[in-house]
Amino acid sequence: MEDPRNRQYTNGEITVFWKPSKCIHATTCFRELIEVFNPGRRPWVNMDGASTRKIIEVVKKCPTQALEWKYNKDMDEQSLAANVTYKDEVTPETLTSQNKSPEQDLHKTARVKVMKNGPIVVDGHFEVSGADGNKFRSVVMTSFCRCGGSKSMPFCDGTHRKIGFIDTNE
Amino acid sequence: MEDNTAQFKVIANGPLQVSGNFELFDSEGEIITRQGPVFLCRCGMSADKPFCDGSHKKSGFRG
Ligand code: FES
Ligand code: FES
Numbered sequence A: 001m002e003d004p005r006n007r008q009y010t011n012g013e014i015t016v017f018w019k020p021s022k023c024i025h026a027t028t029c030f031r032e033l034i035e036v037f038n039p040g041r042r043p044w045v046n047m048d049g050a051s052t053r054k055i056i057e058v059v060k061k062c063p064t065q066a067l068e069w070k071y072n073k074d075m076d077e078q079s080l081a082a083n084v085t086y087k088d089e090v091t092p093e094t095l096t097s098q099n100k101s102p103e104q105d106l107h108k109t110a111r112v113k114v115m116k117n118g119p120i121v122v123d124g125h126f127e128v129s130g131a132d133g134n135k136f137r138s139v140v141m142t143s144f145c146r147c148g149g150s151k152s153m154p155f156c157d158g159t160h161r162k163i164g165f166i167d168t169n170e
Numbered sequence B: 001m002e003d004n005t006a007q008f009k010v011i012a013n014g015p016l017q018v019s020g021n022f023e024l025f026d027s028e029g030e031i032i033t034r035q036g037p038v039f040l041c042r043c044g045m046s047a048d049k050p051f052c053d054g055s056h057k058k059s060g061f062r063g
Helices: A028-032 A052-059 A077-081 A102-107 B055-059
Strands: A007-010 A014-018 A067-071 A110-114 A120-124 A126-129 A141-144 B006-010 B016-019 B022-025 B031-033 B038-040
Touching: A014 A052, A028 A052, A028 A141, A052 A067, A110 B006, B016 B022
Parallel strands: A110 B022, A126 B006
Antiparallel strands: A007 A014, A014 A067, A110 A120, A120 A141, B006 B016, B016 B038, B022 B031
């Protein structure tokens, strides 16, 4: 049976398919193209965020085929009709821990990666609290802005690329 | 058992405070530290990236 959490998103030219059951939070998609794949946003995939060519390039890098794509012209009517806006958005952030790698669960640690000229990417086991002291909803992955320019602070929204953020210590 | 879940605390107009069980890596995948708390620059102005060096105060960072 089809997993009811499966989602698909289109820009009219191609459709991107996301299978949560296969998502291992490799974080490849949002490290490479947060303008399109932003787990902090609902819906988490914004097909207007980049060119079709760029989207295909990043989808192909998904190590588990959690993300796949097709040209709309190659899809039948029924699968095209499934390109809808979902009310109950699922995102990689809200997936249950059963999807986390056993290793992450065992160590209960957070992996924090400083990206070259980009954000701080976090995955694993962690909690975030905002400047007001309030806890954010619990997440298994996120990316924090490091360039100072994001419009959705404290999270990265891709602005670092637009403003040409350079980390000279790299 | 002591709960030592990693904590990320966003400090108003300042850095990101990280403590608890975490591993900090640079962009090459080399481990920088496991020992918190660390304060990571969010304003983009630190001369000591990825760490905060207080520059956010001089630059009047809001966020
Ligand atoms: S690091 Fe991505 S928007 Fe600032
Ligand atoms: S946040 Fe302190 S120097 Fe950038």
